[in-house]
Amino acid sequence: MADMTYAAAGAAALAEMMEADPTVWALGEDLGRGGVFGQYAGLPERFGPQRIVSTPISEAAIMGVGVGAAVTGTRPVVEMRFADFALCATDELINQAAKARYMFGGQTRVPLTVRMPVGMWRSSAAQHSQSLEALYTHIPGLVVMMPATPADNYAMLKAAILSDDPVVYLEHKNLWPMPGAVDLAAAPCRIGTANLARQGADLTIVTWSATLHDVLAAAERAPADVEVIDLRTLWPWDRATVFDSVRKTGRLLIAHEAVVVGGFGAEIAASVGEALHSDLRAPVRRIGAPKLPIGYAPTLENQIKLGPERIDAAIARMLARGRASETCGCPRSQFGRE
Amino acid sequence: MDDLRNLDRDRFLDLHRQMLRIRALEETALRGLKDGLVLGAIHPSIGQEAIAAGVAGQLRRDDILLSTHRGHGHTLAKGADPEAMMRELFGRQGGNCGGKGGSMHIADFSVGMLGANGVVGANIIIATGAAHAISLHGDDRVVACFFGDGATNRGPFLEGLNWAAVFNLPVLFICEDNGFAATTRTEDLTAGPGPAARAEAFGIAAETIDGNDITAVVEAADRLVTQVRRDRRPAFLLAKTYRLTGHTGADPASYRAAEEVERAWSNDPIARSAALLTAAGVTTQTLTDMSADIAQEMEGVFQAARAAPRPEVGDALTDVLDARQSGMEVA
Numbered sequence: 001m002a003d004m005t006y007a008a009a010g011a012a013a014l015a016e017m018m019e020a021d022p023t024v025w026a027l028g029e030d031l032g033r034g035g036v037f038g039q040y041a042g043l044p045e046r047f048g049p050q051r052i053v054s055t056p057i058s059e060a061a062i063m064g065v066g067v068g069a070a071v072t073g074t075r076p077v078v079e080m081r082f083a084d085f086a087l088c089a090t091d092e093l094i095n096q097a098a099k100a101r102y103m104f105g106g107q108t109r110v111p112l113t114v115r116m117p118v119g120m121w122r123s124s125a126a127q128h129s130q131s132l133e134a135l136y137t138h139i140p141g142l143v144v145m146m147p148a149t150p151a152d153n154y155a156m157l158k159a160a161i162l163s164d165d166p167v168v169y170l171e172h173k174n175l176w177p178m179p180g181a182v183d184l185a186a187a188p189c190r191i192g193t194a195n196l197a198r199q200g201a202d203l204t205i206v207t208w209s210a211t212l213h214d215v216l217a218a219a220e221r222a223p224a225d226v227e228v229i230d231l232r233t234l235w236p237w238d239r240a241t242v243f244d245s246v247r248k249t250g251r252l253l254i255a256h257e258a259v260v261v262g263g264f265g266a267e268i269a270a271s272v273g274e275a276l277h278s279d280l281r282a283p284v285r286r287i288g289a290p291k292l293p294i295g296y297a298p299t300l301e302n303q304i305k306l307g308p309e310r311i312d313a314a315i316a317r318m319l320a321r322g323r324a325s326e327t328c329g330c331p332r333s334q335f336g337r338e
Numbered sequence: 339m340d341d342l343r344n345l346d347r348d349r350f351l352d353l354h355r356q357m358l359r360i361r362a363l364e365e366t367a368l369r370g371l372k373d374g375l376v377l378g379a380i381h382p383s384i385g386q387e388a389i390a391a392g393v394a395g396q397l398r399r400d401d402i403l404l405s406t407h408r409g410h411g412h413t414l415a416k417g418a419d420p421e422a423m424m425r426e427l428f429g430r431q432g433g434n435c436g437g438k439g440g441s442m443h444i445a446d447f448s449v450g451m452l453g454a455n456g457v458v459g460a461n462i463i464i465a466t467g468a469a470h471a472i473s474l475h476g477d478d479r480v481v482a483c484f485f486g487d488g489a490t491n492r493g494p495f496l497e498g499l500n501w502a503a504v505f506n507l508p509v510l511f512i513c514e515d516n517g518f519a520a521t522t523r524t525e526d527l528t529a530g531p532g533p534a535a536r537a538e539a540f541g542i543a544a545e546t547i548d549g550n551d552i553t554a555v556v557e558a559a560d561r562l563v564t565q566v567r568r569d570r571r572p573a574f575l576l577a578k579t580y581r582l583t584g585h586t587g588a589d590p591a592s593y594r595a596a597e598e599v600e601r602a603w604s605n606d607p608i609a610r611s612a613a614l615l616t617a618a619g620v621t622t623q624t625l626t627d628m629s630a631d632i633a634q635e636m637e638g639v640f641q642a643a644r645a646a647p648r649p650e651v652g653d654a655l656t657d658v659l660d661a662r663q664s665g666m667e668v669a
């Protein structure tokens with residue numbers, strides 16, 4: 001076990017993979033100085049400019065070169081600097097990386113890892129704050145991963161680099177300095193496995209990325225027994241873990257930082273609605289950002305953020321529904337007799 | 339020998355045969371289009387065969403080639419099997435991509451042909467990435483990247499050329515300047531002196547040639563491929579040509595005058611090559627026999643592709659990571 005930050009855990013994972021496999025390399029703007037958030041610190045010195053490559057401000061080329069290099073026997077780790085800038089490389093990711101395996105009839109795989117720092121952080125405003133994971137979950141051919149802890153950033157980045165399919169790997173900027181225990185002997189996580197972050201019997205909250213920590217704090221405060229699932233991989237997502245939990249609790253709340261409309265919470269809500277309707281004691285709910293650009297001033301940005309009050313309120317509302325008298329009459333927990 | 343401009347006769351005959359095969363393959367595809375066997379759009383390269391044959395002929399099998407929507411010639415010349423190509427165009431089993439790609443995504447990784455592309459200009463940075471990987475591997479392969487004049491107005495052109503120059507990558511960029519971007523004359527919407535000057539602005543040596551002269555193409559390609567392989571630096575070849583057909587197989591190209599097209603036919607690269615061969619003493623019979631052999635080959639290709647079965651329904655769910663959660667009810 002080592003104590004390290006989320007940023008350092010990512011660097012450790014990348015270093016380990018580069019050590020083990022000479023075809024792993026990283027490319028992106030300012031990587032030679034350790035990356036804009038220091039998440040590549042130490043790697044330029046250790047691996048040199050051929051494998052930790054500082055690139056021009058050419059997002060399309062960073063991604064496109066990643067695709068070309070991935071189909072030519074290497075495992076590139078592409079750094080997009082901010083998830084917002086990955087939009088300059090949409091064709092390369094969505095039309096090229098995600099499609100090559102299928103449209104070429106399985107002649108090639110695209111072992112590409114695309115790191116995209118996401119999230120609201122230090123008043124970065126509309127073009128440097130977005131959480132755009134739902135965009136990528138919509139695209140056939142992409143794996144979408146969002147680690148929430150240092151330990152997961154370590155185990156999940158290793159899994160991403162080992163993936164033979166392109167992975168959109170979204171790290172939250174607020175988490176970079178977060179410390180945590182990291183098991184450096186841990187195997188790469190299995191893609192598509194959620195983490196049961198907290199056990200409970202009354203309510204399931206599915207969440208991911210930095211919002212996990214807000215949700216865990218809210219669960220501690222809640223006047224009931226809340227189960228928290230850190231989804232970790234959004235595509236393919238761990239339906240079994242989520243479904244099992246919802247069967248147990250009968251209530252599902254999905255919480256994410258991204259805009260609620262068309263967010264990935266909608267997919268989970270719909271899937272649970274389709275499959276588990278009769279297990280539900282209350283309507284499924286989603287919370288996230290309103291459909292607004294992210295404002296600069298704190299008074300504006302706070303309108304977008306979930307924040308503890310909104311999470312607490314959503315939990316309370318969920319728990320107020322589906323009391324024992326409204327359903328089968330067999331309370332599943334103390335809270336059911338409120 | 340002089341008449342063949344320093345090409346040895348057998349090599350010239352091989353190049354001529356390759357051009358004829360490309361022409362015949364595409365005429366066969368157009369026949370398939372008319373018969374409803376080709377399902378999507380095809381973009382014939384009729385009139386541009388000398389560039390594909392001349393450049394691809396200088397590549398090794400393990401060299402890499404990236405192509406465009408107008409990529410049948412490049413694919414065949416790199417060594418792909420014509421029957422597999424026709425099956426792909428017809429959407430059949432045994433196509434290069436198992437019927438999943440069609441004309442615009444044709445690829446044969448086994449011969450280093452890493453794909454046509456449905457997105458104009460996108461292949462430029464992918465080719466650059468392939469070259470970057472080669473430079474990491476440290477071997478002596480090169481990448482040939484074809485694109486049209488229209489692609490030089492897209493961002494990846496700038497990003498890719500700058501990148502290849504900055505990182506000293508072994509890639510030969512070949513701009514096939516056929517004067518048109520779909521139905522638009524490229525010069526009407528392109529500022530400045532043209533693609534070669536743009537390449538030179540990045541410090542990439544650029545040459546301009548008559549792309550309808552197979553001897554000029556081979557001479558330049560031979561030299562540039564050798565140079566790229568040796569120097570591990572990009573080079574740029576601007577090959578002037580003309581698209582003798584419409585933009586797609588279904589485009590009558592009524593936006594240009596019949597006389598212009600007629601004039602262009604008199605500059606047909608295959609006719610010019612045949613004239614050079616004849617002048618050097620190759621008999622008409624030899625050339626006629628060659629054409630007849632190829633016609634027979636392509637007739638076989640056509641019939642085989644037509645008879646081939648469609649992909650299995652279940653193939654829709656393979657070669658993608660998440661079929662089980664595809665939103666379809668999958669057993």
Ligand SMILES: Cc1ncc(C[n+]2csc(CCOP(=O)(O)OP(=O)(O)O)c2C)c(N)n1
Pocket residue numbers: 381406407408456457458459485486487488489490516518519520524581
């Ligand atoms: C990004 C993009 N924009 C537009 C198109 C539609 N399109 C297909 S081919 C073409 C013309 C391309 O011209 P050029 O690059 O000169 O190649 P040519 O067709 O002449 O071989 C256009 C506009 C496309 N496929 N991709």
Ligand SMILES: [Mg+2]
Pocket residue numbers: 486487488514515516517518519520524
């Ligand atoms: Mg053109």
